[in-house]
Amino acid sequence: MTIRHYLITMALATVLCWLSWVFVLMNVDPFETNGLGFIFFYTSLFFSFVGSFSIGLFFMYLKIWGDEAPLFAYVAKSFRESFLVSGFLTLALFLVGSRLLNWWTFSLLITSFALLVSLVMSLAPRGKTETRSSGTFLS
DSSP states (O other), X not given: OOHHHHHHHHHHHHHHHHHHHHHHHXXXXXXXXXXXXXXXXXXXXXXXXXXXXXXXXXXXXXXXHTTSSOHHHHHHHHHHHHHHHHHXXXXXXXXXXXXOOOHHHHHHXXXXXXXXXXXXXXXXXXXXXOOOSSSSSOO
């Protein structure tokens, strides 16, 4: 899959996720729904965030670092970070909706997010360059 196909697919999927979120927003009454309506709401919002942040971060990395790394490295990094940021935002919005977010839980959420990002960054694959003795296929 080329980067162009990836971006087109991700953009279409993101638009579909935003449309599904708007559909849930317009058709689900939060006062009359059971837990399934909230699951649809937060799940569609999460995937909408993932797609939007993934595309945005990819273009940001491409503009900042240019040709320093292969494009698939920017795709992997932007998707990984968008997944984390989207999870953080969705969880924070869920806590606000449940009236559980105060200064104590927010500081705990920020600390947990910082530790999780540090863990993911430490476990992320590093760019290793291969050294070859000659330009032949068998070497």
